[in-house]
Amino acid sequence: MGLRETAEEAYxxxxxxxxxxxxxxxxxxxxxxxxxxxxxxxEGLLVLVPALLATRGxxxxxxxxxxxxxxxxxxxxxxxxxxDERLRAAATAALANGVLVSLVAAVLTxxxxxxxxxxxxxxxxxxxxxxxxxxxxGVVLTAVVLLVVFAGYRRGYDPDTFVGPVVTTTGDxxxxxxxxxxARTVLALVDxxxxxx
Amino acid sequence: xxxxLLVLALVELGSGLVLGALEDRxxxxPSLLVLVPVTIGTAGNLGSILAARLSTAFHLGTLSFDPGDDTLVGNAxxxxxxxxxxxxxIGLGAWALAALLGEATLAPETVVLVALSAGVALAVxxxxxxxxxxxxxxxxxxxxxxxxxxxxxxxxDVLGVVVLFAAVVAFT
Numbered sequence: 367m368g369l370r371e372t373a374e375e376a377y378x379x380x381x382x383x384x385x386x387x388x389x390x391x392x393x394x395x396x397x398x399x400x401x402x403x404x405x406x407x408x409e410g411l412l413v414l415v416p417a418l419l420a421t422r423g424x425x426x427x428x429x430x431x432x433x434x435x436x437x438x439x440x441x442x443x444x445x446x447x448x449x450d451e452r453l454r455a456a457a458t459a460a461l462a463n464g465v466l467v468s469l470v471a472a473v474l475t476x477x478x479x480x481x482x483x484x485x486x487x488x489x490x491x492x493x494x495x496x497x498x499x500x501x502x503x504g505v506v507l508t509a510v511v512l513l514v515v516f517a518g519y520r521r522g523y524d525p526d527t528f529v530g531p532v533v534t535t536t537g538d539x540x541x542x543x544x545x546x547x548x549a550r551t552v553l554a555l556v557d558x559x560x561x562x563x
Numbered sequence: 564x565x566x567x568l569l570v571l572a573l574v575e576l577g578s579g580l581v582l583g584a585l586e587d588r589x590x591x592x593p594s595l596l597v598l599v600p601v602t603i604g605t606a607g608n609l610g611s612i613l614a615a616r617l618s619t620a621f622h623l624g625t626l627s628f629d630p631g632d633d634t635l636v637g638n639a640x641x642x643x644x645x646x647x648x649x650x651x652x653i654g655l656g657a658w659a660l661a662a663l664l665g666e667a668t669l670a671p672e673t674v675v676l677v678a679l680s681a682g683v684a685l686a687v688x689x690x691x692x693x694x695x696x697x698x699x700x701x702x703x704x705x706x707x708x709x710x711x712x713x714x715x716x717x718x719x720d721v722l723g724v725v726v727l728f729a730a731v732v733a734f735t
Contacts, residue, residue: 372637
């Protein structure tokens with residue numbers, strides 16, 4: 367294959383997935399653009415955004431690939447059955463990893479900004495936002511990954527080819543949306559019970 | 564999985580801090596804030612697609628590290644062409660969405676210019692990082708599937724924010 371054909375094939379094959387994921391990214395951006403009040407109120411929250419989104423992508427991308435491998439090996443049945451121990455273990459591990467890494471990212475953000483002498487919200491506020499955002503988006507992403515992987519598999523598609531783009535796209539949108547929900551919840555709690563800055 | 568995730572969180576904190584340094588400007592111009600997730604995401608995707616294709620070619624034995632290699636140059640050219648196609652549309656989309664929310668403070672051509680210049684710079688960097696990482700993996704006899712994709716995706720994530728920062732500072 368010559369240079370021109372190689373370039374054209376690579377271009378054609380990549381464009382649909384990139385365009386789809388860009389649409390998802392733009393919607394995530396709209397939610398981010400709409401939460402400027404929360405970003406101002408919780409100082410340092412913007413610093414946490416890349417870590418939260420990347421964690422979401424890695425944890426649930428790996429969860430999706432694991433489920434896909436289980437399907438290929440015939441050890442996972444393509445239906446949502448909460449009694450299935452393997453499925454439950456994989457989902458719990460993904461959720462736990464997501465929450466734990468988000469909490470660590472919150473601690474790292476507060477530490478780094480404090481060391482740099484930049485203004486940052488108190489640690490409990492950042493931890494609260496990271497906790498609520500990671501639990502809610504984790505539950506939704508677990509459900510989305512299972513439903514999409516099973517539905518695709520039953521229709522005869524190989525989940526390996528679509529799990530990545532599905533997770534990055536829904537992960538970005540759900541990640542930013544639940545970050546907004548979490549920030550509003552924590553700000554409301556701080557307002558009600560005091561103790562905030 | 565957990566140790567990898569923790570290292571990743573640390574790396575992403577770096578891009579978060581760059582974003583934090585831009586916070587005032589981003590909060591003043593919602594079109595630019597809308598650009599943040601999509602720029603990071605597309606940069607990572609461009610890098611990971613190129614890395615996956617080069618890894619496969621490498622496993623098939625059809626890749627050689629030679630500036631005249633068709634697979635190498637063809638995929639690199641496609642990556643830059645994809646960025647040139649997608650980023651102006653992304654910039655216009657970000658401006659239009661911000662305008663729909665009634666919050667577009669910048670001219671559309673400014674947002675398109677920021678998106679396009681960041682996108683092209685990112686594509687060139689993604690090519691460089693992917694080639695360098697694939698070459699190192701090859702030299703050290705590591706399986707590029709295990710090494711290159713995670714490294715490239717995360718480096719591109721961080722570079723996405725840094726390059727966006729540079730484009731915002733240069734053009735707004």
